[in-house]
Amino acid sequence: MTIFHEGPITDVFVANMTIPFDDLVTRNENDQQDFWIDLEPQGRVHVKIDLRWSQEANNMAAQQQQQQQLQNSCRRTGVKDQPFLNRRRGAMRRRVHQVSLSEYF
Known part of the structure; x- marks a missing residue:
């Protein structure tokens, strides 16, 4: 996921992060749907992902x-x-x- 700062003039690149799908599946099985992810240059973001199998x-x-x-x-x-x-x-x-x-x- 790439995160941009939304501004009136231009969108400036802020950070980048990668989440392997296997990690999402294991977290979903363990009922850990919300967690913190470290961003690549700096910072953290709180994410809540709910996987629903069709x-x-x-x-x-x-x-x-x-x-x-x-x-x-x-x-x-x-x-x-x-x-x-x-x-x-x-x-x-x-x-x-x-x-x-x-x-x-």
């Missing part, structure tokens, strides 16, 4: 998690994970040749 955000997060699980469960594994796959394909070929009375059987 129901839509929770629903979207749950949907994304379900889609991720569905993609992981439907993902085909490689041939190295299933060594029996090539043998089974060979058995199917032999069966087809046997039915068609091919000389390769």
Whole structure:
């Protein structure tokens, strides 16, 4: 957040501060909604932040998690994970040749 002094002629830069979002979340969980923040050149400012999680955000997060699980469960594994796959394909070929009375059987 950048703080300016509001004046009739020009807005003069006063101070700058940075608040990590993780700190806001942990403070909100601990019910520390109002706190003092040190400004970069000098000074402090008293801030009260109330985070409210929307129901839509929770629903979207749950949907994304379900889609991720569905993609992981439907993902085909490689041939190295299933060594029996090539043998089974060979058995199917032999069966087809046997039915068609091919000389390769």
